[in-house]
Amino acid sequence: MILIFNKLTKFFEDSILSYLKLNNKSEEFDKVRENILVASTKEEFGDFQSNVSLILSKICKKNPKVIASEILKLIRANDDITNMVEDLEIAGPGFINIKLKKNIFINELILNYKSERLNVPKIEKEKKIIIDFSSPNIAKEMHVGHLRSTIIGDSLAKIFEFRGFKVLRINHVGDWGTQFGMLISHLKDVYPDALKSTENINLGDLVEFYKSSKKRFDNDINFQEKARQEVINLQQGNAESISAWKLLCNQSRKEFNNIYNILNIKIEERGESFYNKYLKNIVQELESKNIIVEDQKAKCVFLEGMKNKEGKPLPLIIQKKDGGFNYATTDLAALKYRFNKAPNGDGAYRIIYVTDQGQSNHFSAVFQVAEKAQWIPKNCQVTHVPFGLVQGVDGKKLKTREGETIRLKDLLNESIKRAENDLKLRLEKENRKENKDFIENTSKIIGISAVKYADLSQNRITNYQFSFDKMLALNGNTAPYLLYTVVRIAGIKRKNNFKEDEINLDKILFNEIQEWRLIKKLLKFDEIIISAENELMPNRICNYLYEICQIFNRFYDQLSILKAEKNIKQSRLLLCYITEKTLKLSLNILGIETLERM
RNA sequence: GGGGCUGUAGCUCAGUAGGAUAGAGCAACGGUUUCCUAAACCGUAGGUCGUGGGUUCGAAUCCCUCCAGUCCCGCCA
Structure with missing residues (x-):
């Protein structure tokens, strides 16, 4: 709904500006500009609301309700707005609530229906982003610590790819060192x-x-x-x-x-060893720029705003006293290489590091030095995307009963195994017969998605408690619940003999609240993707998916499709189809596979 | 000592570019199946948004104090 929102905002700006002019306050426009239009906080308030009157109250020294009614007069005289709006009203202390005409939504819905990417805008010029994630160490096993980086990094990569960026996914493996x-x-x-x-x-x-x-x-x-x-x-x-x-x-x-x-x-x-040949140069360049200081025989850069335990400035050690390099040197070399233009670099415009929070200090130090050395080109950026620990249900770092680190391999296999047991129980209960391939494939998809989704649906910054029982639960914000909704829709399409090209788009109509809730939620897809991209938070997509599924399941529960009259049936099938498309596209961006039956 | 992050219902968590009565799931209690997968849906109950101040017409959200937890702080990554 980004386009609709932008359009309406523009029209409102015109009216508000003329209001300010009438009151000789046009210089205050910038102050109110950001509050002109926002999405409504509640369904009963309409689709959008304007909070400008409350801000203008002080500026114009008038009661906000009076201002709202004066503004409303101007708005009602604005044909651009009245063409889009069905209802306008003043509520509460002076909010202007806006309800859009139904055909605005329907038109948008049809546009999304016809668009492969649900009309999510693509960036105009292709830019390269490097996402550095996963990064296990050679000769060590991957463990739960690598899980979050891997899953979150992959999803971020997919978000950016979807938005039109060229993404280079780099596995900066620990393949060098003493x-x-x-x-x-x-x-x-x-x-x-x-x-x-x-x-x-x-x-x-x-x-x-x-x-x-x-x-x-x-x-x-x-x-x-x-x-x-x-x-x-x-x-x-x-x-x-x-x-x-x-x-x-x-x-x-x-x-x-x-x-x-x-x-x-x-x-x-592309492991650490790749940058070996550049390490010497890094030190030399820092020396020639007079950034390096020798301290206790190590070559250091002293950092601003960071102190050690004695209260002295904290160094980033670039070369050890024995002449060896360490990870800071490698990280700097990698950073420089990634920004450099080909053939001696990747020519990235942005680098994103997905690592645990514990490395926040390290990265801010590395970024600070890189900035001093002017290795971050203009209009380019580096970002550390930190995430919290994976904990057991006891709130402590996840370990086996024996106190050992849990291998990722074992963890994933256990999830699949549990999903398989659940599935078999259900088949027995429902008297269903399925072949071995079905059981194997279904269990695998459920088991893996459960692990991925549990991780992604969490706000990445907080620690999270790892629990097979919760992530494999059939209720709540879990992968199985979402997958089940997708399966339900597949079932509806089968039973109703859905054929995409048989839908007559001129005859669709929606009269039920459950339909409208679903439509309005579906149309928010573009905003959600952009917000997940801006904040680098895949969990925004997860929350949205969960809400869609809840709304869809209510719709499914309360309205019949199979037995509805032809045009209504077609309209509802269209909704099912777009819901399915939204779910599949979102899940795909999260790196989660879907099923037709489960 | 310095810095980061966290603190929201009994539990696990959403919600921070300020907006109207703070949301889910689990657990508890009650209800819904002639119908497209009930793995669903509906309802009841549950809150001093860690504390205290400040900014604002308006604060879980912004600023400051304090408390608690956790992670990082010189030659490992």
């Missing part, structure tokens, strides 16, 4: 053949491999020395070390890809 010294040394000892063969051998459980090398590293001084030497070998590009490193990366990549496949998420791997 831990590789110990991993490679251990690999050489335990699997000496691995490096000679061109085939990847199976390292079995990488997590176990990581643990055992860590254990050795912590207890064996000789091994520590070997590991340190191995880091140097690796950095110097020693062939054998590199191939061991590649082996570890490949092995991890396979595991990661399994997860991304289950989640149906696409992401391009």
Whole structure:
């Protein structure tokens, strides 16, 4: 309804401006401009409301109700407005409530019906956005900590793609650093053949491999020395070390890809190692710009507005005292590369980092340094999108009963398993027979969507309690409830023998409150998408979806389609169809697959 | 000590570019099925929006105080 809103706002502005002129107050226009028209807060107040009278009350030194009635006179004389408006009234302390003509909505509804993208505006010029998300560490297993980043990042990517941006999804995997010294040394000892063969051998459980090398590293001084030497070998590009490193990366990549496949998420791997060759330059450039200060033998940039425990300025360490680089250096190199124009960069106009809140300080430090170094081009922006922890129902960080980190793989499998058990129980109860493929596919979609949706529907900034029981519940703001609504509509279409091209758009009519509630909600889709994009909050879409489903299910419950008279039936079927389209499009943007039957 | 985030119904959470009587789900209690998947729908009850101040015609929302929880703060990422 963005177009309608903008149009009406423009017309109201004209009237308000003439009102101000009449009162010799035209200079106050900017002050009231933003309050000229807003969506009504309640259904009974109409579609839009204007709150200007309340603000003008002080300016014009008059009672707001008097102002409202004076404004109303001007508005009623404005044909542009009366063409759109069915009813205008003054309410409460001086609100002007506006009810639009029904055909305005119907026309909009038909436009949406004909549009693949429900008339959501597309940006005019294609711009590139980089979304940095997921980012697990090589030789470690993905766990719940990666879940939010992965799911939220993917959905943000989809929102931007839908809006017409060119999105580059980057998996900034931890594929470099001192831990590789110990991993490679251990690999050489335990699997000496691995490096000679061109085939990847199976390292079995990488997590176990990581643990055992860590254990050795912590207890064996000789091994520590070997590991340190191995880091140097690796950095110097020693062939054998590199191939061991590649082996570890490949092995991890396979595991990661399994997860991304289950989640149906696409992401391009470009790990920390990619930026190795740029690190030296970063330090040099910061030095030449006199931004770096040497402190306790480390090269630092001191940050403004941040203090350490002693109250002194906080440094961001760019080069360690041993000459090594750390993650801040890599992040700066990555940032610079991503903004740089091709061929030495991505030419992005915006970079978005989806990581947990704990890294907020780190990113604000990195951004501050990047700004000082002028690596963020004009009209470009960097954004950290933080999110809260995943907690157990006890309110503590999610762990297994034994206190171990929960593997993402296990978590997803459990959700699917539970969905399958629920499904089988229901089939039994309803005496339904379904084949194995149906059960497998349905359980998978329900199980995965439940996990994704539980995460996305939460305001990302707060911690959230992970509960299989709640996310798989058939009631409430859950994936199964939404999927069920989609299934219901599919059922209606089957039973009513719905054919899109048989709908006569000239004869549609709506007389029931349930229909109108649904129509008005459906028409808000564009605003919701834009708001989710602006705030980087997919949960706005989730709330909206849930509201649509609630309204639809009331509509379904209270009005019959099958038995309705022809034109009414057609009209209701059209509504079902547009509801389905809205649900599917939204769910798609959230990365959630739908079903025809469940 | 500094900084971030959070605090809304018994529980889990929506709602912050200020708007009229603060919303859902779960749990509790009551009701609805000759009909398109009842996995649904309807109703009842439940609130000092952490505290105290300020700005405003109007504050859960903006500003300040304090309280509580949580995370981060030099060579890990």
